[in-house]
Amino acid sequence: MAEESKVILHGMWASPYAKRVELALELKGVPYEYVEEDLVDKSELLIKHDPVRKKVPVLVHNGKAIAESLVILEYIDETWKNSPKLLPDDPYKRAQVRFWSKFIQEQILESTFQVLKTEGEAQRKAVDEVYEKLYVLGNGMKAFFTDGSNPGFEENNAGILDVVFCSLFGAYKAQEEVLGLQFIVPDKFPVLYSWLITIVELEAVKKVAPPHDKTVGILQHFRRYALKSSTAT
Ligand SMILES: N[C@@H](CCC(=O)N[C@@H](CS)C(=O)NCC(=O)O)C(=O)O
Numbered sequence: 001m002a003e004e005s006k007v008i009l010h011g012m013w014a015s016p017y018a019k020r021v022e023l024a025l026e027l028k029g030v031p032y033e034y035v036e037e038d039l040v041d042k043s044e045l046l047i048k049h050d051p052v053r054k055k056v057p058v059l060v061h062n063g064k065a066i067a068e069s070l071v072i073l074e075y076i077d078e079t080w081k082n083s084p085k086l087l088p089d090d091p092y093k094r095a096q097v098r099f100w101s102k103f104i105q106e107q108i109l110e111s112t113f114q115v116l117k118t119e120g121e122a123q124r125k126a127v128d129e130v131y132e133k134l135y136v137l138g139n140g141m142k143a144f145f146t147d148g149s150n151p152g153f154e155e156n157n158a159g160i161l162d163v164v165f166c167s168l169f170g171a172y173k174a175q176e177e178v179l180g181l182q183f184i185v186p187d188k189f190p191v192l193y194s195w196l197i198t199i200v201e202l203e204a205v206k207k208v209a210p211p212h213d214k215t216v217g218i219l220q221h222f223r224r225y226a227l228k229s230s231t232a233t
Helices: 016-028 044-049 069-079 091-117 120-146 160-169 172-179 190-199 203-208 212-232
Strands: 007-011 033-036 058-061 064-067
Touching (some): 007 044, 016 160, 016 203, 058 069, 064 069, 091 120, 091 160, 120 190, 160 190, 172 212
Antiparallel strands (some): 007 058, 058 064
C-alpha cells in the first residue's frame, strides 16, 4: 500500500467511466473519499483538477490529479501493488489488455450510445453495428482467455479488462428493460455472456453497482432527451 494516501474520486453515479475507477479502488481495497459531481454545475475543484476536459472521473491522490479513466486505472495498479494486479506482468498480455480495453471504450461504448439515442431503422442499424463489434470482441476474448489470461472469475484476479467490460454492460438488466433488447445475447456471444454473468456476481461489483431502478430511470431520461433533441433538429 502507498503510504499516507489521501485519495479523492470526483465521479458521477451513472458515469460508466467513473464506475470503472470506483470498481478498481474497491477491488484493490483502497480507501477513498467520493465527491459526486453535478455535471451541469461542476464543482470548482473538478474544473481546477481537470481544466482540459472538465469531466469525471478525476482521481486526486495526495493533491495530484489524474484524469481519463483508463489512465487512472493504470495509475491505481502502479501505485497500489497489492492484488489483484489490474494489468498482467507479461508485456504482450499487457498490450492485449490495453488494446481490447480501448476497443471497448472507443468502438463498443460509442455504438451502444447510438442504440440508446435512436429508434426505428436507425436503431436497428446501430444494434447491428454493436453486434458486429461484439462478435470481434468475443473472438478476441476467446483467444485471450484460452491462453491462460483468466477473466475475473474471482475477486483476486479481476483486471482492467473486466472492469471496463463490466462498466459498460454490468447494468445489462436495466439496458434490456429500457431498450427491449439484449446486447450480450447468450446464443450469439457465449463467451462474453458467461464472462458478464460471472463478473456481476463479484462482491466488489455488487458494492459499486447503482440500484437497478435508478439506472432504468436515468437511461429512460437520457433516451427521451436524445430522441426529442433529434426530432427538434
Ligand atoms: N474518455 C473519458 C470520458 C469521460 C466522460 O465522458 N465523462 C462524462 C460523464 S460520463 C463527463 O464528465 N461529461 C461532462 C461533460 O462532458 O461536460 C474517460 O474515459 O474518462
